[in-house]
Amino acid sequence: MKVILDLCVVPLGTDLSLSKYVAACHEIIEAAGLKNTLHANGTNIEGEYDAVFRAVKKCHEKVHEMGAPRIHTIIKMGTRIDKNQAMEDKIKSVEDQLKGV
Amino acid sequence: MKVILDLCVVPLGTDLSLSKYVAACHEIIEAAGLKNTLHANGTNIEGEYDAVFRAVKKCHEKVHEMGAPRIHTIIKMGTRIDKNQAMEDKIKSVEDQLKGV
Amino acid sequence: MKVILDLCVVPLGTDLSLSKYVAACHEIIEAAGLKNTLHANGTNIEGEYDAVFRAVKKCHEKVHEMGAPRIHTIIKMGTRIDKNQAMEDKIKSVEDQLKGV
Amino acid sequence: MKVILDLCVVPLGTDLSLSKYVAACHEIIEAAGLKNTLHANGTNIEGEYDAVFRAVKKCHEKVHEMGAPRIHTIIKMGTRIDKNQAMEDKIKSVEDQLKGV
Numbered sequence: 119m120k121v122i123l124d125l126c127v128v129p130l131g132t133d134l135s136l137s138k139y140v141a142a143c144h145e146i147i148e149a150a151g152l153k154n155t156l157h158a159n160g161t162n163i164e165g166e167y168d169a170v171f172r173a174v175k176k177c178h179e180k181v182h183e184m185g186a187p188r189i190h191t192i193i194k195m196g197t198r199i200d201k202n203q204a205m206e207d208k209i210k211s212v213e214d215q216l217k218g219v
Numbered sequence: 220m221k222v223i224l225d226l227c228v229v230p231l232g233t234d235l236s237l238s239k240y241v242a243a244c245h246e247i248i249e250a251a252g253l254k255n256t257l258h259a260n261g262t263n264i265e266g267e268y269d270a271v272f273r274a275v276k277k278c279h280e281k282v283h284e285m286g287a288p289r290i291h292t293i294i295k296m297g298t299r300i301d302k303n304q305a306m307e308d309k310i311k312s313v314e315d316q317l318k319g320v
Numbered sequence: 321m322k323v324i325l326d327l328c329v330v331p332l333g334t335d336l337s338l339s340k341y342v343a344a345c346h347e348i349i350e351a352a353g354l355k356n357t358l359h360a361n362g363t364n365i366e367g368e369y370d371a372v373f374r375a376v377k378k379c380h381e382k383v384h385e386m387g388a389p390r391i392h393t394i395i396k397m398g399t400r401i402d403k404n405q406a407m408e409d410k411i412k413s414v415e416d417q418l419k420g421v
Numbered sequence: 422m423k424v425i426l427d428l429c430v431v432p433l434g435t436d437l438s439l440s441k442y443v444a445a446c447h448e449i450i451e452a453a454g455l456k457n458t459l460h461a462n463g464t465n466i467e468g469e470y471d472a473v474f475r476a477v478k479k480c481h482e483k484v485h486e487m488g489a490p491r492i493h494t495i496i497k498m499g500t501r502i503d504k505n506q507a508m509e510d511k512i513k514s515v516e517d518q519l520k521g522v
Contacts, residue, residue, distance in 0.1 A: 158512055398494075
């Protein structure tokens with residue numbers, strides 16, 4: 119089952135700058151070979167469900183290891199069986215609408 | 220790794236009444252032996268990460284089988300290593316604050 | 321426009337116990353006269369859009385005043401024009417499905 | 422109060438292609454003069470709380486007008502009082518971490 123998801127991992131009980139935790143998660147997602155794009159409020163990931171959620175688990179383990187006693191994560195996940203759609207297709211569809219294509 | 224999460228599975232491309240899909244997911248979560256509570260905007264679940272995400276995957280598979288071509292799911296997930304906390308502890312902490320305990 | 325939403329306000333840069341912040345938000349929501357129910361991962365609220373988002377803004381202002389330098393909030397919001405539905409109707413629909421009603 | 426948020430408006434009870442609804446919301450956000458960036462799972466928006474939530478309300482009204490009987494929206498919202506941060510700063514912080522800056 120292929121999923122497209124938006125992952126946002128928020129460590130609590132740390133200093134306020136969260137970028138080092140986001141960077142550590144980014145490295146885990148890259149090492150897992152998952153297609154991904156960073157944006158201002160999370161990371162978009164495309165891949166097989168099992169591989170994606172193994173990576174998400176590693177992100178939590180890593181962020182705890184780095185010193186965060188508590189983590190709050192938000193995931194938005196899409197699956198569809200009517201067609202195969204990539205992350206860039208979703209953006210292109212909207213851009214085509216805006217151009218009146 | 221124990222997680223407390225809020226799961227909200229939204230089928231797209233179906234009729235507007237989503238309750239039969241939510242009920243099917245509820246049965247999957249129950250069959251997995253996961254502690255859970257239904258609320259007006261999702262289902263709270265407490266359990267081991269791997270067991271929880273096996274159940275979430277089954278929910279997507281089942282809702283697609285029931286005819287939904289597309290699914291949009293939202294998950295809020297908490298983990299903590301500073302203490303062991305159950306779902307009911309989270310609610311009780313707030314209620315104690317409100318009572319001035 | 322009536323909305324049913326799930327509000328989860330997460331203060332960052334504070335101590336790990338978040339219950340006093342959740343309790344403060346609860347009091348704001350109550351004072352606004354909004355129907356609400358606390359659950360393990362947030363607060364479900366039902367009301368008019370403008371009144372609800374005035375209360376959400378007050379929650380952020382209050383939690384900052386209480387000392388949180390940064391806040392991360394998650395909102396799931398539903399609106400519908402096909403029928404008037406209350407929060408308790410959503411739960412009852414699922415329970416009826418589970419009972420085979 | 423300045424907010425940075427991720428908005429994801431999901432119409433239910435429509436055809437499966439959601440791009441025309443996302444495009445309509447994009448035009449509302451642009452017309453409101455709000456800084457925004459489209460990504461694969463939503464739209465990041467930066468602006469004053471009141472202006473942002475006036476635009477979000479207009480998005481719901483418009484998507485209902487376009488024929489969606491039901492809408493499910495997810496919002497992630499950040500506010501902070503310790504420093505003034507723009508959306509592009511959030512991405513740059515992570516990229517700097519990844520480069521070892």
